[in-house]
Amino acid sequence: MAKTLLQKIWDEHCIKSLGDAEDLIYIDMHLLHEINTPQAFDSLRADKRKVRRPDLTVATEDHNTPTRSVEVLERDTIRKKQIDLLRENCSEFGIPLYKLGEYGQGITHVIAPEQGLVLPGTTLVCCDSHTTTHGAFATLAFGIGTSQVEHVLATQTLRLQKFKSMRVKVENTLPEHISSKDLALYIVRHIGTGGGIGHVIEYAGEAIHSLSMEARMTLCNMSVESGASAGIIGVDNVTINYLYKVLDGKPHMEEEIIRWRNFVSDSNAVFDKEVVIDGREVNERVTWGTNPSQNISFDECIPDLASYKDPSEKVAAQRALEYMKLKEGQCLQDILIDKVFVGSCTNGRIEDLRIVASILEGRLVHPEVHMVIVPGSIQVRDQAIHEGLDIIFKKAGADFRQLSGCSMCVGLNEDSMQRGQRSVSTSNRNFEGRQGPGSMTHIASPAVAAASAIMGRIASPSDL
Known part of the structure; x- marks a missing residue:
């Protein structure tokens, strides 16, 4: 019988059918970070369990870590406590860990592929919704919850209803x-x-x-x-x-x-x-609202509320306009910005940085814009330096960080935006307050982000 790629991977990893359309699935690789994992380890201790396959588990520090220097973490007692818990747990249970600033450290979904941890036909999970990244390798990869993290740590399996x-x-x-x-x-x-x-x-x-x-x-x-x-x-x-x-x-x-x-x-x-x-x-696109589907091309204007047939979508659009301080019929090129962020597990790889550098070279970031560029991993940072991209960024007036992490994407560290600030971001989400309470985010490609940084407004590279 003909099978989809999903069916092939599922059938190879199904240990047992549990009834009610639920199966017990074997997990090949489990990725951890400092957020949402302490509870899972506490539960393991309470039940006197061990990690079943520490050799198939890899941890990194990425979500709330500083991107300027390791010393910043030492002065931040709240965030350092989360990092210390991860380090203690990984040490106790024998799990490999990439510490902040060490070679190999970086955003979970950047370091796993570059280290060859993601292979075709395998299953991979992490307590992060953007684990879907690894599907590029014909891998069934998806995000899980904290209780599921404990289940995988203890058994290297998951109970799942088939997708x-x-x-x-x-x-x-x-x-x-x-x-x-x-x-x-x-x-x-x-x-x-x-x-x-x-x-x-x-x-x-x-x-x-x-x-x-x-x-x-x-x-x-x-x-x-x-x-x-x-x-x-x-x-x-x-x-x-x-x-x-x-x-x-x-x-x-x-x-x-x-x-x-x-x-x-x-x-x-x-x-x-x-x-x-x-x-x-398909054309260049930028979000105007507070979910990724609320996006338009440079040939379009922000839609009129009257154009929405679905009442719930109309309400969502109206709220988005109010939060984003925008108007119906407004064009992207008319929107001034304060920040540009290049990075995240979406666009923090060396290919993304090369695109940004090609646009910034010989140009200057607008004086009213703070452009932050955060490499997705220490390996990406070193490659960027090797290629001289850091020099291009510096000459253009961009702020190229020396450490890797999620940074402004989730706004959990000092990179978070201030209330009322507006950014063009290469990250993946733009809900209210995503990059900081009261901040406004426009999701775009690295090329559009670079052009916008130069122009001081949302812009296409063709505007240059």
Whole structure:
């Protein structure tokens, strides 16, 4: 019988059917960070349990960590306590941990792929909704809750109801200079923030196979913004070439590659839901509201409330306009900004920094804008320095940070925005107060973020 990629991975990892459409699934890799994990370890101690597979568990410090210097953490007693708890727990239970500033440390969803921890046909979980990032490697990767963290630590398994399958096929190729971030926003607007609920979205089509692995990670990262449980992309030569480079020297590599190539959906596989998009119609997009589906292109204006047929969407749009201090019919280019953030698990990789540097080179950040660039990992930082990108950032007047972390994306450290400030951000969420209480966030691609930093307003690179 023909199978989808989701079905192939699920069937290989199903230990036992538990009834009521629930299965016990084996987990290949478990990622941890300092937020939402202390309770799980406390429960293990209370029940006198051990971590079942510490060798299949990896921790990093990323969510509330400073990005200027390690010394900042030493002076922050509240955040340091969370970090210290993670360090103590990992030491006690024998779990590998990447400490702030050490080589290998960085945002969870950046370091795992660059260290070869994400492999085709495997299952991967983390107590973070953007674990969907790793689906770019034909991995069933999804976020879990705190109680589930304990379950995985203790048993290396999870009780799950089987996800439904959804294919988003992007035909033809994307226009030149259109990024996977633009595509992600286009898809979210097309299917809505609830369009993927209960499903794993498999991205397919010519446009998808033309994307780099880093661009695919960005796309899969944003799957959860459509309500999907996960995003996933089948194995092709782009996948293999990336892994071959990362895993150079791994024994039996050729045999593994042959096996990995099986992790694609069969040509006649049936999906529960299908959406077809013409890649040629995708354009640069920026959010204007307080959820990722509220986005428009530079050729559009903020929609009139009268254009909404769904009453709930109309109410949401009206509230978004009020919170964002915007008006119906307003154009993106008229919106002045205070901050630009480049980074996060969505767009904090070396490919993203190269795009930003190519636009900033020979130009200056607007004097009224503070541009913060935070590498997704220490490895990304070192590569950026090796390529001289840090010099370009400095000459342009951008604030390139030396440590890696989630930074302004979640606003849990000193990088959070002040009330009333407006940003263009390469992160993934823009709900009220996401980057700081009373702050206003416009999600965009690295290219749009760089152009906006120069212009002092929301701008397309073509405006330069």
